[in-house]
Amino acid sequence: xxxxxxxxxxxxxxxxxxxxxxxxxxxxxxxxxxxxxxxxxxxxxxxxxxxxxxxxxxxxxxxxxxxxxxxxxxxxxxxxxxxxxxxxxxxxxxxxxxxxxxxxxxxxxxxxxxxxxxxxxxxxxxxxxxxxxxxxxxxxxxxxxxxxxxxxxxxxxxxxxxxxxxxxxxxxxxxxxxxxxxxxxxxxxxxxxxxxxxxxxxxxxxxxxxxxxxxxxxxxxxxxxxxxxxxxxxxxxxxxxxxxxxxxxxxxxxxxxxxxxxxxxxxxxxxxxxxxxxxxxxxxxxxxxxxxxxxxxxxxxxxxxxxxxxxxxxxxxxxxxxxxxxxxxxxxxxxxxxxxxxxxxxxxxxxxxxxxxxxxxxxxxxxxxxxxxxxxxxxxxxxxxxxxxxxxxxxxxxxxxxxxxxxxxxxxxxxxxxxxxxxxxxxxxxxxxxxxxxxxxxxxxxxxxxxxxxxxxxxxxxxxxxxxxxxxxxxxxxxxxxxxxxxxxxxxxxxxxxxxxxxxxxxxxxxxxxxxxxxxxxxxxxxxxxxxxxxxxxxxxxxxxxxxxxxxxxxxxxxxxxxxxxxxxxxxxxxxxxxxxxxxxxxxxxxxxxxxxxxxxxxxxxxxxxxxxxxxxxxxxxxxxxxxxxxxxxxxxxxxxxxxxxxxxxxxxxxxxxxxxxxxxxxxxxxxxxxxxxxxxxxxxxxxxxxxxxxxxxxxxxxxxxxxxxxxxxxxxxxxxxxxxxxxxxxxxxxxxxxxxxxxxxxx
Numbered sequence: 001x002x003x004x005x006x007x008x009x010x011x012x013x014x015x016x017x018x019x020x021x022x023x024x025x026x027x028x029x030x031x032x033x034x035x036x037x038x039x040x041x042x043x044x045x046x047x048x049x050x051x052x053x054x055x056x057x058x059x060x061x062x063x064x065x066x067x068x069x070x071x072x073x074x075x076x077x078x079x080x081x082x083x084x085x086x087x088x089x090x091x092x093x094x095x096x097x098x099x100x101x102x103x104x105x106x107x108x109x110x111x112x113x114x115x116x117x118x119x120x121x122x123x124x125x126x127x128x129x130x131x132x133x134x135x136x137x138x139x140x141x142x143x144x145x146x147x148x149x150x151x152x153x154x155x156x157x158x159x160x161x162x163x164x165x166x167x168x169x170x171x172x173x174x175x176x177x178x179x180x181x182x183x184x185x186x187x188x189x190x191x192x193x194x195x196x197x198x199x200x201x202x203x204x205x206x207x208x209x210x211x212x213x214x215x216x217x218x219x220x221x222x223x224x225x226x227x228x229x230x231x232x233x234x235x236x237x238x239x240x241x242x243x244x245x246x247x248x249x250x251x252x253x254x255x256x257x258x259x260x261x262x263x264x265x266x267x268x269x270x271x272x273x274x275x276x277x278x279x280x281x282x283x284x285x286x287x288x289x290x291x292x293x294x295x296x297x298x299x300x301x302x303x304x305x306x307x308x309x310x311x312x313x314x315x316x317x318x319x320x321x322x323x324x325x326x327x328x329x330x331x332x333x334x335x336x337x338x339x340x341x342x343x344x345x346x347x348x349x350x351x352x353x354x355x356x357x358x359x360x361x362x363x364x365x366x367x368x369x370x371x372x373x374x375x376x377x378x379x380x381x382x383x384x385x386x387x388x389x390x391x392x393x394x395x396x397x398x399x400x401x402x403x404x405x406x407x408x409x410x411x412x413x414x415x416x417x418x419x420x421x422x423x424x425x426x427x428x429x430x431x432x433x434x435x436x437x438x439x440x441x442x443x444x445x446x447x448x449x450x451x452x453x454x455x456x457x458x459x460x461x462x463x464x465x466x467x468x469x470x471x472x473x474x475x476x477x478x479x480x481x482x483x484x485x486x487x488x489x490x491x492x493x494x495x496x497x498x499x500x501x502x503x504x505x506x507x508x509x510x511x512x513x514x515x516x517x518x519x520x521x522x523x524x525x526x527x528x529x530x531x532x533x534x535x536x537x538x539x540x541x542x543x544x545x546x547x548x549x550x551x552x553x554x555x556x557x558x559x560x561x562x563x564x565x566x567x568x569x570x571x572x573x574x575x576x577x578x579x580x581x582x583x584x585x586x587x588x589x590x591x592x593x594x595x596x597x598x599x600x601x602x603x604x605x606x607x608x609x610x611x612x613x614x615x616x617x618x619x620x621x622x623x624x625x626x627x628x629x630x631x632x633x634x635x636x637x638x639x640x641x642x643x644x645x646x647x648x649x650x651x652x653x654x655x656x657x658x659x660x661x662x663x664x665x666x667x668x669x670x671x672x673x674x675x676x677x678x679x680x681x682x683x684x685x686x687x688x689x690x691x692x693x694x695x696x697x698x699x700x701x702x703x704x705x706x707x708x709x710x711x712x713x714x715x716x717x718x719x720x721x722x723x724x725x726x727x728x729x730x731x732x733x734x735x736x737x738x739x740x741x742x743x744x745x746x747x748x
Contacts, residue, residue, distance in 0.1 A: 042347040042370065044318060046377070051311045055304065059281070062303045063269050065222065066283035066296040073228055074285050074294055076215050081289060085170060087129045088188050088205045097121050104146055105139050105192060105201040115146060123148045132205040133178075133185060137192065138163055139201045162187040166202040174291035175209060175232050177249040184209045184238050184248060186290065213239040225302035231258050231293045238292060243276040257282035261293035271300070324366055343371055415556045419451035422549050426526065427453040433529040434503050436460070437514075437549070438467065438476055439522040445469050447476055447523055456502040473497070476523045479511035483520060485539035486511055489532045505529040512543045514550035521550055578679045581608075585635065585672040588612040600660075600680060602653035613676070618651050638664035638674045650678070659685045 092098045100118045122135045126148055136147035142158025157163045165171035166189030175184040189204040216228050216239040230238040235258060237251040244251070256272035261284035274280040279300040286293055342360065358378070361371045412418040423435040436452035449465040452458060471477045473494075479486045489508045491497045500506065506527045514522040524546040528534070579597035581590045589612045590597075598605050601616055617627040631648075638644040644664035649657050660678050667673040704724040711717035 042343060045347060046314075046373075051314055058304055062281045062298050063283060066226070066269070066281060066298055069222060069226075069228060070283050070285050070294055070296045073215060073296070074287060076218075077212065077287060077294070078289065080211060080215065081172065084131045084205070084207055085172070085188055085190075087131050088135070088203065089190065090129075091122070091125055091135070091203065092192075094121070094125075097125075101137050101146065101192065101203075102194065102200060105137065106194075118146055119148065119150065122146070131207060131211075133181060133208045134206040135204070136206075137201055137203050140167070140199065145201070160187075162189040162204055163202055165189065166204060167191055167199055172289055175238055177236070178206075179249075181208065182248060184232070184236075209238055216240070222296070222298055223302070225299035226297060228294065228296045231262070231295060233262055233291050233293075235262065241275070243274075243278075255282070257284045257295055257297070258293060260284060261286050261295065274299075321366065321370075346371075412552070412556065415553060415560070416451070418549075418552055418556055422552075423451050423453040423457060426524075426545065430526070432526045433505060434527040435525070437522055437524055439553075440480070440520060441466075447480060450522070459502060475509055475511045476525050479513050479523050479525075480520050483513050483515065483518075485513070485543050487534040487539065489534055503527060507531045508533040510534040510538060510542060512539065512546045514546045514553070516550050516554050521553060524549060578677045581676050581678070582667065583613060583635070583674050583676055585639075585674065591673070597678065600652065600658065600678060601650070602656075616650050616652070618649060618657055621649055634662075634664055635674055638666050639672065641666060647681070648678075658682060 092101075097118065100121070104115065104118065126132050126135050132148075134147060134149050134152065136144050136149070136152060138157055139145050142156050142160070142163050144153050144155045144157060147153050160173075162171055162173040165173075168191065170190040171188070173187040173189075175186055177183075178185045186207045186209065187204055188207060189202050191199045192201040192203050193199050212230055216230060222228075227242040229241055231253055232238055235252045235254050236249065237246055237253055238248075240246045241251070253275045255275055257270050257274075260268055260270060265286045265288065267283075267285045269281075269283050272280065272282055274282070274297050280297045281300055281303060282295060282297045284293055284295050346358075358375050361368050361375070412421060419437050419439075423437055426432065427435040432453075434453055434456065436457050437450050438447035439450040440446075441448055445468065447467045447469065449461055449467075452460050467474050467476050469477050469480060475486055475488055487508070487510045488494055488497070491499075491507055491509060506529065508528045508531055509525065510527075510533075511523050511525040513520045514524055524542060526542065579594065579600040581593045581597050583589075584591050590609050593601075593605060593608050598608060601608055601611070603611065613631050617631070619627055621627055621630060634644050634646060644662075646662055648660050648662045650660050651657050659681050661681050662679075663677040665675045665677075667675055704721070707720050707724060708717050711720050
């Protein structure tokens, strides 16, 4: 049986003694103890919060700064790589050099330049650009046929990745240590093609990495305690270091940051010990184009120096406050208890997140200063939280509008309707004064106004407005040239600004390029009647929108091209003079027969697709071959790309055998298929048979005539005539009668 039990906590002698001692203390001592406690507590809370916030804020700021520096360095490296690749391709801009190298690779004499002149051309080009240590050309066997370094000519590089990959497309090899150069270098290669598109060799350039060291040594804003450097996938250092001597090919680093970057091949942040043994904040980025890791580090002691100073100041303030509290406790009265209690209550509420409270400041001593400090801190926190919430709300709303416009754009497949809908919706959702879109022309030198919001936009489109890329003062042209978003937040301050009478209230403007990969296809331009309307956040949002619109435009164009091609293909098939079918080799059935095929085989289209060449041919062909085996052989030849035009006999739905001529062609794709063009040659066969029969008859007549002429008497001639006519008529009885007077020449 369960019984309810009650337990009472015993009161110890210590507790009784403590309470009695406090109660027995004098009021002054009680006030002193209470004052010191209530004063130190808020100071302690404030110091802890300040120290924690300062430490965390500094850590976050350091990582943000390192991330920014890493991104800037990575972009600089990629820009440099793009410039180097572009400069390698510029070698073929010189037609004489192009012809000379092509002739050298094909072993022809189509150019007046000999090998020495070509080498001097390459050396001159390399001296002008200064990007390459060596430029060389290889034939399709991997042999160096031309190089700025004559000693390298004749060497075989067929097993090198830059040669094998360069035969297919542009390629960048990871950094490799060159003993002869005592440094690392990168080999960039690309295929050399004839005018017809045939690959005849590889053009390659060996790039020295000294430029990367210069990029890493450029001012980063990290001060003396920070640095950036590059490490290859084998942990070898590629650029100069700040704290130890860097020896190319001999200096290796295996810190946690470097190891994480190389093993994960990704981006990240970490706290670890750097190569010099110092605690550091590190950010690492993996650059897949070069297979290297970009490391940015900042010494922890230097980064947290400000936080340590805050801690020291806080401790000092706590000590000073405690001493002041002890001194004041002897002279103040019970009235001090009330403001201290209120201040503690306010501090606790603020610590719990109630930022709307304000401390009442009635004194000008330390308590009043402390209350004012609380009020200032609370106001700043309140403003920070409020502005942060507003920024988050504005950014969320902007991204929601971007998603809405992007969704609408992705559902429209007609380019004109797509552009008009985008500018109208963007103006409405983002509260712009005006929005319009320019598209790049085919020549790539002019931006043509394709769509504009409202009546002013339609009128400008009707006027056929355009902007040349060479117009320096145009914001739209500058966005296309620089391939990034640009703003003017006060157009009246721009000396080159040309006011538009259709848009008189424009005061600020933002233009962002619409890009597909690295190609600019147009510019999205928006305007506002408010000065200072656009910020970096607006550039980021509108760049995202422009990217989605560019993708939608490309999809619409591809859809239009696909529809046009499909219609042309269907028209060609339907209007072809011969019967055309596609044979699916997996099923053995016809696919997409045209009208001539329906007429030839005598079956409705829905029935014909259920048939195949085996069902529409007699078992054997006139030459005695098995139809199925013969057709299999011909299809096999077509799949190998051989010529497959041959005569055939088809049997239609009425059982009639129709002589035809068939041409088979292989259709590339995942499924094995061939295209069959079938021509009815019945008339041609009948004409051939008639011609053959007449030739045989004429031959028989000529033979009979010769044999009759060889007879010596009339009787023998008649006998020959009767015999040969009987044979010609199929051995039928033949009678020849001669009138009696015919032999003596009388005309009876």
